[in-house]
Amino acid sequence: MHLSRRVRIVSLVCWCALVVIVSAVPVQSGAPVSAGLFGLGLDKVVHFGAYAVTAFLAGVALRARDVRGLALAVVVAVVLGSGVELMQAALPTRTFSLGDAAANTIGAVCGAAAYRLVSRRLDDS
Known part of the structure; x- marks a missing residue:
């Protein structure tokens, strides 16, 4: 699957x-916190997923093929997540959470790993 550079970057920016x-x-x-996977709050599952997708799309945008590119995809997602947490600290109805930041980071690492697995399979086909 070959996407133009513009489509890859616009997809990441829109996400x-x-x-x-x-x-x-x-x-x-x-508001009550619903239980999510493995007894974690549903919010942590959402954070994990959102930043897994972010890192995956960053991998696509960068066409990450090596450790350096995958690390950069993770950094993009973690910087976004950190910025969002800081933004939420300034909002009256939101809060900063180290737990959310941890879920963001773990999701980012898993998203980059998923990108690597998918990109290898596409390269092999």
Whole structure:
């Protein structure tokens, strides 16, 4: 699958914008936290998934083929996640969370790894 450079970059930028917008939406304080996978709060599962997708798309945009490219994809996702957490600290209905930052980082690493696995399979076919 060959996507133009523009499509790869625009896809990543649009996804990042969506993540920032959704992260700024006010939430109800005191709302119950639903249980997610492995007993983690559903919010941690969402954070994991959002930043896994971010790192995956960064890998696509960068056409990451080596450790350096994959690391850069992770850095892109972690920087976005850190920025969002800092933004949320300044919002009255949101909070900064180290747990969310950890879920973002773990998701970013897994997303880059998933990108590497998928890109290898596509290269082999």
